[in-house]
Amino acid sequence: MDEEVNELNELPLKEGVITKIERQKRAKDRYNLYIEEQYVFSIHEDVLIKYSLAKGTAIDEKELKAIVDAQDKQQAYLDAIRLLSFRLRSEHELKARLLQKNYELPTIEDTLDRLRREQYIDDSLFAEQLTQQRIHSAKKGRNWIKQELQQKGLKSEHITSAIGQIDEQMEYSNAYNLIYKKYGSSLKPDSDVQNIKRKAYALLQRRGYSSSVTSRAVRELTDVVSRGIDNEDWEIEFEE
Numbered sequence: 001m002d003e004e005v006n007e008l009n010e011l012p013l014k015e016g017v018i019t020k021i022e023r024q025k026r027a028k029d030r031y032n033l034y035i036e037e038q039y040v041f042s043i044h045e046d047v048l049i050k051y052s053l054a055k056g057t058a059i060d061e062k063e064l065k066a067i068v069d070a071q072d073k074q075q076a077y078l079d080a081i082r083l084l085s086f087r088l089r090s091e092h093e094l095k096a097r098l099l100q101k102n103y104e105l106p107t108i109e110d111t112l113d114r115l116r117r118e119q120y121i122d123d124s125l126f127a128e129q130l131t132q133q134r135i136h137s138a139k140k141g142r143n144w145i146k147q148e149l150q151q152k153g154l155k156s157e158h159i160t161s162a163i164g165q166i167d168e169q170m171e172y173s174n175a176y177n178l179i180y181k182k183y184g185s186s187l188k189p190d191s192d193v194q195n196i197k198r199k200a201y202a203l204l205q206r207r208g209y210s211s212s213v214t215s216r217a218v219r220e221l222t223d224v225v226s227r228g229i230d231n232e233d234w235e236i237e238f239e240e
Contacts, residue, residue: 014040015060018053035059043067044074069107076103076111081120090126092153127154127162135166139174142166144208175209176217184221193222 020034029045033053043053047070051063059067079101080094089097091112098108115121127149134140134148142163149159179200186196197218204214 014038015064016058018055018057018059021048021053021055035064040064041068041071043071044078047071047074072103072107073110076101076107077114079103080111080115084115084120088126088129089121090123090152090154091121094121123154124158124161126152127158128165131162131166135170135174139178139207141175141204141207141209141213142171143210147208171209172213172217175204175207175213176220178207179203179217179221187222197222 014035016036018033018035019037020032022032022034024030024032024042027042030042031045031048033040033043047053047067050070051067053059053067076098080098083089083094083097094115095108095112098111099105103111112121130149130152131145134145140148145166146159146163149162182203183196183200187193200218200221201214204217209217
């Protein structure tokens with residue numbers, strides 16, 4: 001798509017009469033536009049309809065520039081939709097990707113406005129969904145999640161709201177079960193408990209769990225040795 005953007009940006013505008021509109025074979029919603037028998041550029045079907053373009057239509061330089069701008073915006077919109085089809089993205093991420101594709105900033109802002117109106121992007125909802133995915137599926141702690149949301153360019157109010165919806169009991173259960181599965185079988189009356197504690201601390205810190213959650217989970221895990229609890233009873237089950 002980058003070549004199409006460059007094609008429009010570098011187009012020498014030339015007024016005249018449309019002598020041919022040719023539908024592309026590989027992209028059925030795109031048409032090649034010819035003015036005075038010369039190929040000008042390819043155009044999306046929506047832009048073709050919007051400007052009522054047809055063979056024999058006379059176009060002056062001002063009209064042609066408006067068509068080029070409309071096509072540029074339409075292509076940016078389609079590129080954004082394609083990016084969103086792979087996964088949800090923040091506005092910051094979409095803006096960065098469209099800049100990489102050589103779209104001008106006004107075109108990008110127009111595209112983001114359209115996507116907001118059509119509810120394809122919503123940073124507040126994005127923050128909430130990503131947070132829940134990281135908690136439920138990736139088993140990450142709130143520090144990790146907060147940093148990731150910041151890296152995606154989300155506003156502080158969206159981050160605070162999303163982090164505030166994390167269930168504290170689930171977060172703790174995730175942390176405890178993570179170190180239980182990793183080190184539980186190693187904990188025996190004659191094991192090096194201090195070494196296991198250090199490893200468990202480090203693991204939870206890397207996963208982004210807070211110091212309070214980490215300390216509580218490690219303490220609970222290593223206390224089972226002194227309490228003589230059977231290994232099979234160590235894991236915490238969390239009921240949703």
